[in-house]
Amino acid sequence: MKQDYFSSNNIKYIDYKDIEILKKFINPSGRIMSHKRTGVTSKNQRKLAMAIKQARFMGLLPFVAK
Amino acid sequence: MENIDINDRIYEVGYLLVPTIPEEEVPGNHGNLKELIISYGGEIVSDEIPRRLNLAYTMSKVVQNVKSKFDTAYFGWVKFSMASDKILELKKKLDIDSNIIRFLLIKTVKENTIAAKRFISRDVTHKRVMFSKETELKESVPINEEEIDKEIDAMVEN
Incomplete structure (x- = not known):
C-alpha cells in the first residue's frame, strides 16, 4: 500500500506555485495521474487536481506535453 | 470586531x-x-x-x-x-x-503554503531532532570562531 504523500510530509494546503511537488503527479504527457497511481487520499487528490489545474492556467505546468 | x-x-x-x-x-x-x-x-x-x-x-x-x-x-x-x-x-x-x-x-490560508524543498519522508520527529541539532551547531560556531581567532592572535604575537 502506498502512503499519502501529503499527509506523510505534513502538507495541509496544496499550493499551485509548488511546481516541484505537482510535477510528481503528472505523467510525461502532462496528464494528472489517477488516484490509483498516486495513492493520495480522495480529499487530497481533489485538492491536488485543483492545484495542478491552477498551475496550468498560470503557465507553470503544461496542458499537454510533447 | x-x-x-x-x-x-x-x-x-x-x-x-x-x-x-x-x-x-x-x-x-x-x-x-x-x-x-x-x-x-x-x-x-x-x-x-x-x-x-x-x-x-x-x-x-x-x-x-x-x-x-x-x-x-x-x-x-x-x-x-x-x-x-x-x-x-x-x-x-x-x-x-x-x-x-x-x-x-x-x-487561501494565512500560513506559508510553500513546503520546504527537501523532505525526510520517514517521520517528522526524526526531522525535528535533526533541525535542533543544526541550530545548536550554528549557535556554537561563532563562539568557537572568536575563541580560535583570539588563540591564533596570541600565538602570532608569541
Whole structure:
C-alpha cells in the first residue's frame, strides 16, 4: 500500500506555485495521474487536481506535453 | 470586531506580467499592485517579486484589438487579507490592467503554503531532532570562531 504523500510530509494546503511537488503527479504527457497511481487520499487528490489545474492556467505546468 | 473577522478573508493573487516591461520596472509594477490592494483596505500578508519564467505554453492577449502572443512572462504573487465585498472591485481593476497577461485570484490560508524543498519522508520527529541539532551547531560556531581567532592572535604575537 502506498502512503499519502501529503499527509506523510505534513502538507495541509496544496499550493499551485509548488511546481516541484505537482510535477510528481503528472505523467510525461502532462496528464494528472489517477488516484490509483498516486495513492493520495480522495480529499487530497481533489485538492491536488485543483492545484495542478491552477498551475496550468498560470503557465507553470503544461496542458499537454510533447 | 467579530464582524470584521468574519468578513476578512485571506486571498492570493498570482499574476503574469507582459515580458515587454524592462526588468528594472518590474518591482515598480509589483509595488503598484500592492498599493492598489492596500487602497481597497487590504493587508499584505506575504508576496514575491515577479521573476521571469518560460511559460509552459504560448498565451495570447488582446489589447486594443491587437493580439499578442507570449512565451515568457514575469510571474509574481501577493497574499493579502481583504473584506469579501471589496474583492470584486479589485478583480475588475485587475481585468482592465494591460500589463497583466492573466491573473489567478484564489482563497487561501494565512500560513506559508510553500513546503520546504527537501523532505525526510520517514517521520517528522526524526526531522525535528535533526533541525535542533543544526541550530545548536550554528549557535556554537561563532563562539568557537572568536575563541580560535583570539588563540591564533596570541600565538602570532608569541
